[in-house]
Amino acid sequence: MNKYLISIVGPTAIGKTALSIKLANYFNTEIISADSRQFFKEMQIGTAAPDQAELAAAKHHFIHHKSIQDNYNVGAFEKDALSCLEDLFKVHKVVIMVGGSGLYSNAVTKGLDDFPKVAPEIREQLINTLESEGLAPLQNQLKTLDPTSYNYMAIDNPHRVIRALEICIGTNKPYSSFLNKEKQGRTFKTITVGLTADREIIYDRINQRVDIMMAAGLLDEVKTLIAYKHLNALNTVGYKELFNYLDGSWTLDFAVSEIKKNTRRFAKRQLTWFRKDTDTLWFDYKTDLSEIVETCQAAIKE
Template sequence: MTKILISIVGPTAIGKTALSIKLANFFNTEIISADSRQFYQEMQIGTAAPTPTELAAATHHFIKHISVDNYYNVGDFEKDAISLLQELYKKHDVVIMVGGSGLYVNAVTKGLDELPKVDHEIRETLNDRLQKDGLEALQFQLKELDLKAYNTIAIDNPQRVIRALEVCLSSGKPYTSFLTSEDKKRNFKTITVGLTADRPIIYDRINRRVDLMMDDGLMEEVEGLLPKKSLNALKTVGYKELFNVLENQWDLEFAIQEIKKNSRRFAKRQLTWFKKNEETIWFDYETDIELIINTINNKINTL
């Protein structure tokens, strides 16, 4: 039988984790997380990582497997995920992958372009500039060095901006000059399933999730990470806003509204990214699981 990867995508708070567990149980298989924020052991509440009950319902991989102190990029994930899939396909014909980090999903399904080796000192310098001068200064530098990258990458994501800049500065060439449209050959077929809803519903689910995170102790989680706030892993929605509260720059209510606003913006970017894949099979978030399973099985039979 052809080996199958069922990739579940969609905006944050739409219900991807719940669907992945149902599919893993139906296909008697395991789950790979492609949510780059859920890799970190210290970031449970703010990343909406699977709960102990959810983790017990199906075998998960790449959930809280590293520390925020570790440098772990999308290239590392591609290598680790493909290696794991080779092992999983020895005992399963189908594996589930779930996550809203589009670049990490593509790294597994399509592969990454080969980028030049980066000078570690350049990366450190850029991180220092981010702290001293802010993201806007780095965005301006990228615009000067690689306008195409400036117009196409997630420009408000510090890690993406730094990644593009460090390639430009290390190689002396535009970051986008190393990008190709060729996909790497994989020994499995991918079926991509997308969950979505009308935008007001998505935004309402996000707002309610943020409130639940606060009730569950997000502030205490962030407070414990304050000494490490300069780490790349912590420059993410839900953490950076509350760091401002802890440093007396913002009041709590304003920070919560900013988390909701930035999460909604993130969801909009996710949808834009995932809609580019014309092969994605989209379902409303309330679609009955039997219909989704039947659709997937019909697709498997055509591969």
């Protein structure tokens, strides 16, 4: 247990990528991305993936290594990431992981929860409801059956909502009751570093990032993906709103305002998720690198 994974978490647009590169350079190591949307090579602008300069500044893993047409989930990522870490720890004492997808980060650091099998007919019925009535009825059902999951889950993600509901219905127990059970141990220690700021600052940074994405060509990127908008990977903030503009449902200005609003909501859920981990070392987003490094070094020496 003399190997350390420094996991950087926090809301979107807070500066996690920049910090991960600085820490990777300090520790002369490599970076694993745990951002579930940055996996997909077709989604570059709208996922705020590291640009070419950032990718060149430190070696990254799990950036644009999959296609939106690939069937890739958190279980596959856990297996791939642990295999990658096993190789990296042969030559590095410290490895950096970064990402705003709490489920994917936890899969690496703590392992996935084990759920009982349920009748496939339940999922089929839930999918039928989604297709005929939309997501709202499913969200309301989850709020009734499992308010805990409703409050921290990405409830705008149909895949996550349906997964939680099928467990609730199939077991007559809340989905959340199966979470955080004892899991298989890890051969490394995790130091979790969280970045945060006042809510107003986070929201302002999000608004600025969306404007930057639009200026960088996000609309053109979305246009190239219209034929695939039914895929789960593209049921993502920044893409689904622009699909609504492109099919004539919304104006462009309204679509952009919805991207900002939905991203702010996502950031709020991220903070709710990450703050559940009482071991996280929280820093203001402006904290000097030397202070974060000093804290990490102290944890390594313990």
